[in-house]
Each structure stands twice: as structure tokens, then as C-alpha cells.
Amino acid sequence: MLIFDGCTFSVSESQLIRGMTPSFKTLSRLEISDSHQITDKLARSVARCCPNLEKFCVSGCPLVSALSALALMESAFCRVSPMLTMHVEKTAFDVDQVCGDIFSLMIFQCFRRKFPKIGYLR
Numbered sequence: 693m694l695i696f697d698g699c700t701f702s703v704s705e706s707q708l709i710r711g712m713t714p715s716f717k718t719l720s721r722l723e724i725s726d727s728h729q730i731t732d733k734l735a736r737s738v739a740r741c742c743p744n745l746e747k748f749c750v751s752g753c754p755l756v757s758a759l760s761a762l763a764l765m766e767s768a769f770c771r772v773s774p775m776l777t778m779h780v781e782k783t784a785f786d787v788d789q790v791c792g793d794i795f796s797l798m799i800f801q802c803f804r805r806k807f808p809k810i811g812y813l814r
Contacts, residue, residue, distance in 0.1 A: 693721040701729055709737045716741040720773075726752035735760030739767040749779040756783040
């Protein structure tokens with residue numbers, strides 16, 4: 693579990709990701725709040741490299757968008773856990789922007805004969 697609450701990092705986001713990499717294989721929970729340095733790049737890295745991720749929470753990070761949700765959904769079949777809880781608030785996330793992409797992703801996954809559990813609150 694990693695929790696960053698109101699942190700201002702003295703390194704770039706890329707360097708932060710590199711520093712977190714050793715914990716990616718076992719990371720089950722990531723919570724980040726009130727950081728103007730965090731972008732969708734972190735979510736893409738976490739989505740690709742954290743097979744045990746069960747909870748991803750981002751609050752007060754204005755550079756995080758719907759692309760983070762898409763990256764986490766696309767990697768659903770690479771995770772050990774059958775469900776991922778994602779909480780996003782006070783960001784650039786727009787549910788209307790991602791709705792069409794969710795539908796496209798679900799259609800694609802139907803062809804793979806796997807059905808992810810995808811839900812969101814509006």
C-alpha cells in the first residue's frame with residue numbers, strides 16, 4: 693500500500709515512477725491526493741505493472757483524466773484480483789468522455805470471451 697497525501701515531490705513524475713517500481717509487483721492499494729505533479733502517466737505505469745492492484749484512488753490531482761481509467765480498464769485481464777476499486781475526484785476526469793471508450797472496450801473484450809466487472813458512479 694502506498695499513500696501520498698498532499699505531497700510535493702522533489703523529483704519528476706518519471707523519477708517517482710522509477711522509485712516506486714520495486715513495489716509494483718506487490719502493490720495492492722495506491723492513494724494519491726492533492727498533487728499537481730501526478731498525471732495519467734502514473735496510472736498507465738500502475739495499470740501495466742501492478743497485477744495485484746485492488747484499489748486506485750486519486751483526489752485533487754488536476755492533471756489526471758479519463759485516460760487513467762481507460763488504462764486501468766484495459767489492463768483488467770492482467771490483474772490477479774477480479775475487481776479494481778477506482779475512486780477519482782477533483783481531477784480532469786470526465787465520465788462522458790470515457791463512456792464511449794468503455795463500450796468499445798467491452799465489445800473488444802467480448803471477442804476475447806472474458807467479461808470484466810466494470811461499474812462507475814455518475
